[in-house]
Amino acid sequence: MNYGIHYGASNFVEKIDYTFYFILGIDIFFFILITILMIYFVVRYNKKRHQKAVQVQERTWLEVLWITIPLILVLAMFYVGWKNYIPLRRPPKDALEVKVIGRMWDWQFVYPDGKVATTLYVPLNKPVKLNLYSPDVLHGFFIPAFRIKEDVVPGKNNYTWFTATQLGEYDIYCSAYCGMRHAYMYSKVKVVPTEEFNSILANLKVASSTDGEAVLRNNGCFSCHSMDGTRLVGPSFKGLWGAKKTVITPDGKKETIVVDEKYLEESIIDPNAKVEEGFMPNVMRSYKGIIKDEEIKAIIEYFKNSDGEAKKE
Amino acid sequence: MRAEAQEFYKGTYLENTGRYKGIWAWLTSTDHKRIGLMYLYAIATFFIVGVIMGLLMRIELISPGKTIVEPQAYNGLFTVHGIIMIFMVVIPGLSATFGNFFLPIMIGARDVSFPRLNLFSFYLFLFGSFLAILSQFMRHGPPDTGWTFYAPYSTTTGTNVIMATTAAFILGFSSILTGLNFIVTVHRLRAPGMRFFRMPLFPWAIYATAWIQLLATPVVGITLLMIIAERLFRIGFFDPALGGDPVLYQHLFWIYSHPAVYIMILPAMGVITEIIPTFCQRKVYGYKAIALSSVAIAAVGYLVWGHHMYTSGMSGKSLWLFSFLTFVVAVPSAIKVFNWLATMYKGSIDMKPPFLFALFFIFLFTIGGLTGLVLGALATNVHVHDTSFVVAHFHYIIFGGMGFAMFAAIHYWFPKIYGRMYNLKQATVASIIMFVGFNLLYFPQFIIGIEGMPRRYYDYFPQFQPAQVISTIGGFVLAAGLALMFYNLIRSARKGEKAPANPWNGTTLEWQIPSPPPLENFDEIPHINERPYSFK
Numbered sequence: 001m002n003y004g005i006h007y008g009a010s011n012f013v014e015k016i017d018y019t020f021y022f023i024l025g026i027d028i029f030f031f032i033l034i035t036i037l038m039i040y041f042v043v044r045y046n047k048k049r050h051q052k053a054v055q056v057q058e059r060t061w062l063e064v065l066w067i068t069i070p071l072i073l074v075l076a077m078f079y080v081g082w083k084n085y086i087p088l089r090r091p092p093k094d095a096l097e098v099k100v101i102g103r104m105w106d107w108q109f110v111y112p113d114g115k116v117a118t119t120l121y122v123p124l125n126k127p128v129k130l131n132l133y134s135p136d137v138l139h140g141f142f143i144p145a146f147r148i149k150e151d152v153v154p155g156k157n158n159y160t161w162f163t164a165t166q167l168g169e170y171d172i173y174c175s176a177y178c179g180m181r182h183a184y185m186y187s188k189v190k191v192v193p194t195e196e197f198n199s200i201l202a203n204l205k206v207a208s209s210t211d212g213e214a215v216l217r218n219n220g221c222f223s224c225h226s227m228d229g230t231r232l233v234g235p236s237f238k239g240l241w242g243a244k245k246t247v248i249t250p251d252g253k254k255e256t257i258v259v260d261e262k263y264l265e266e267s268i269i270d271p272n273a274k275v276e277e278g279f280m281p282n283v284m285r286s287y288k289g290i291i292k293d294e295e296i297k298a299i300i301e302y303f304k305n306s307d308g309e310a311k312k313e
Numbered sequence: 314m315r316a317e318a319q320e321f322y323k324g325t326y327l328e329n330t331g332r333y334k335g336i337w338a339w340l341t342s343t344d345h346k347r348i349g350l351m352y353l354y355a356i357a358t359f360f361i362v363g364v365i366m367g368l369l370m371r372i373e374l375i376s377p378g379k380t381i382v383e384p385q386a387y388n389g390l391f392t393v394h395g396i397i398m399i400f401m402v403v404i405p406g407l408s409a410t411f412g413n414f415f416l417p418i419m420i421g422a423r424d425v426s427f428p429r430l431n432l433f434s435f436y437l438f439l440f441g442s443f444l445a446i447l448s449q450f451m452r453h454g455p456p457d458t459g460w461t462f463y464a465p466y467s468t469t470t471g472t473n474v475i476m477a478t479t480a481a482f483i484l485g486f487s488s489i490l491t492g493l494n495f496i497v498t499v500h501r502l503r504a505p506g507m508r509f510f511r512m513p514l515f516p517w518a519i520y521a522t523a524w525i526q527l528l529a530t531p532v533v534g535i536t537l538l539m540i541i542a543e544r545l546f547r548i549g550f551f552d553p554a555l556g557g558d559p560v561l562y563q564h565l566f567w568i569y570s571h572p573a574v575y576i577m578i579l580p581a582m583g584v585i586t587e588i589i590p591t592f593c594q595r596k597v598y599g600y601k602a603i604a605l606s607s608v609a610i611a612a613v614g615y616l617v618w619g620h621h622m623y624t625s626g627m628s629g630k631s632l633w634l635f636s637f638l639t640f641v642v643a644v645p646s647a648i649k650v651f652n653w654l655a656t657m658y659k660g661s662i663d664m665k666p667p668f669l670f671a672l673f674f675i676f677l678f679t680i681g682g683l684t685g686l687v688l689g690a691l692a693t694n695v696h697v698h699d700t701s702f703v704v705a706h707f708h709y710i711i712f713g714g715m716g717f718a719m720f721a722a723i724h725y726w727f728p729k730i731y732g733r734m735y736n737l738k739q740a741t742v743a744s745i746i747m748f749v750g751f752n753l754l755y756f757p758q759f760i761i762g763i764e765g766m767p768r769r770y771y772d773y774f775p776q777f778q779p780a781q782v783i784s785t786i787g788g789f790v791l792a793a794g795l796a797l798m799f800y801n802l803i804r805s806a807r808k809g810e811k812a813p814a815n816p817w818n819g820t821t822l823e824w825q826i827p828s829p830p831p832l833e834n835f836d837e838i839p840h841i842n843e844r845p846y847s848f849k
């Protein structure tokens with residue numbers, strides 16, 4: 001359900017739309033005024049009808065008038081825009097806090113008890129504060145139906161909030177350009193009644209540091225790497241363990257390596273040290289300090305145990 | 314400048330007099346008119362390249378999913394389209410071409426103050442442009458950061474960012490030197506009797522622009538160097554992984570790039586202010602108000618950069634201030650529009666192509682300006698920021714404004730530059746096709762922007778498709794109009810009918826000398842004793 005502009009989906013819609021119509025009304029008035037005057041003058045004072053121009057003198061009152069009226073109007077627009085913006089920066093104290101992880105190129109939502117989801121579930125009519133976190137580059141958290149947007153800036157604790165006022169599913173886009181698959185950095189917010197929210201929350205899993213697959217999923221590795229052999233931005237993880245690969249070192253030399261523990265660890269901590277042939281360097285960021293040692297171990301275990309078809313080649 | 318006593322050379326600037334023949338006589342010329350034309354040809358070429366990239370993007374966006382290119386190629390396309398159009402076409406667009414050609418003539422000078430520096434700026438411009446284009450074809454692939462080079466993506470991506478930022482840095486230098494040259498020219502070389510308030514309004518606009526070029530461009534120069542330093546030496550200005558701050562980059566970048574919008578639009582307003590009085594045969598209404606509003610825009614325009622960053626997490630007070638100043642700076646632009654309209658009142662209006670382009674300019678610029686108010690207000694900005702609403706808005710300002718003013722300028726001064734006239738009917742038809750195509754192309758983007766279509770998206774949901782299809786069709790209509798315009802101009806430059814010295818009955822100095830102008834512009838430097846635009 002992602003059609004059109006949506007009215008009434010969050011507590012901000014009314015105020016922001018009001019500001020929009022307020023400005024648009026003044027805009028349309030001036031636009032029509034200017035266009036009509038322009039057409040009228042062009043027709044009325046066309047050379048054919050009006051052979052000799054009249055050198056009209058400037059009138060001070062006229063100039064004062066068209067300086068003051070626009071000035072008053074723009075200040076009014078400023079004021080309305082500011083006044084209706086303030087609530088966006090004032091989340092209520094009792095809001096449900098959710099950590100939003102925006103990274104190349106997916107979204108993840110972490111609830112207070114550590115439960116993780118890739119769709120943002122929220123209860124109806126309860127304020128929700130989103131703490132925006134990015135481990136890599138800039139992203140933008142944007143829900144058009146709610147009229148909210150805030151940049152997800154690495155190293156900065158940005159936030160946004162809303163109260164959903166209508167049941168339903170709405171789009172979440174990434175609005176700040178973030179690289180190759182920026183347009184696919186998409187998720188949904190699902191607004192559900194409180195009881196349903198509680199049961200959904202109860203069924204969500206806590207982020208695990210011992211289950212390798214969960215670590216991969218929770219860190220967004222699958223937006224660039226597949227498990228089934230499909231080539232995405234990065235090489236597929238299918239049959240990774242023990243595979244022979246041709247890699248390129250930063251000084252441009254080719255090397256052949258066998259995927260082992262050391263290589264995997266290096267690929268996560270310092271991905272540019274050895275870049276698999278045919279893939280771009282500098283796309284994968286270093287996960288040093290983001291993925292803990294025990295989690296890397298879990299990932300390696302996971303690769304060891306997942307099916308090894310490619311090993312035979 | 315040559316001594317007054319020396320004999321006046323009667324031939325035009327198009328004839329070769331120096332040591333060299335053919336193209337070399339042009340490439341080594343320090344004559345401001347030739348340099349202006351060389352800029353014009355170079356810029357027109359880059360413009361065509363940029364347009365082709367734009368059309369490729371439009372084809373890609375005609376349907377969801379892949380149409381002709383992969384995501385990475387698309388990201389390269391919009392980045393390079395932006396770099397070319399902003400740094401190589403629009404910023405130097407009017408001031409380096411028509412500013413060079415007509416600023417000295419309109420203030421009664423024989424050249425700019427530093428003719429050789431002027432040629433040097435041109436070569437810097439060419440060199441920078443060459444690097445920018447080269448960055449497309451080098452090993453790591455075209456830069457994919459967007460023309461804004463936002464960190465930390467720009468400091469970490471593997472593509473040719475260093476070369477592209479170096480190119481922008483060099484282009485910036487060219488712009489600084491041109492600005493410096495024009496400021497000194499205006500101060501030192503005005504004809505006797507031409508006080509500041511007797512200068513025509515195009516030179517006024519170029520003068521105000523030159524100050525922005527001189528003062529704001531160094532900031533972006535340093536910022537781009539910081540990007541390069543961070544990439545090469547991991548210094549950590551902007552990337553938090555190295556201890557830097559990404560928002561700092563945005564501040565530094567927009568401290569230049571917002572005033573740069575005025576580098577683009579002020580000369581355009583200057584051109585329109587020349588054209589309207591001439592084709593209405595009327596003294597410009599509110600001479601002083603127009604002149605001073607250019608200066609006001611240049612001054613206040615420095616302080617509004619933050620309105621590009623409302624969603625970056627700035628403090629509430631700075632949001633307040635930036636939004637407030639943004640609204641204040643809208644007023645001088647409104648004043649200009651009213652003055653132009655008042656100039657038409659009781660005129661004797663001749664609907665020739667330059668005037669038609671000027672009308673289109675007012676129409677499109679007004680839409681661009683009014684939608685800018687939606688972006689300036691905090692509450693609405695949050696919704697439309699970084700959507701195709703912004704894309705539509707700035708194309709209305711930059712292409713509909715500066716672009717159409719550029720076309721108006723070409724059609725206005727063409728008979729002066731070449732001493733020949735283009736086909737008026739073809740020019741009128743081309744302008745109307747372009748106007749229709751333009752609106753088809755960009756207006757739908759406002760609507761889907763409000764509906765939530767983010768910008769810089771390679772792919773989109775089907776509900777946005779109808780608008781995208783209309784846009785693509787509009788793009789091709791616009792391109793057809795452009796092709797007709799270029800055809801008409803190129804053909805007429807060589808084969809057009811001979812034009813009289815003052816075909817539009819203009820009053821400013823450039824119309825008082827022969828067409829094409831003599832090498833040294835003026836046989837005798839005129840003495841000025843009244844304001845311009847006094848039609849009798």
Ligand SMILES: [Cu+2]
Binds near residue numbers: 105139140178
């Ligand atoms: Cu993103």
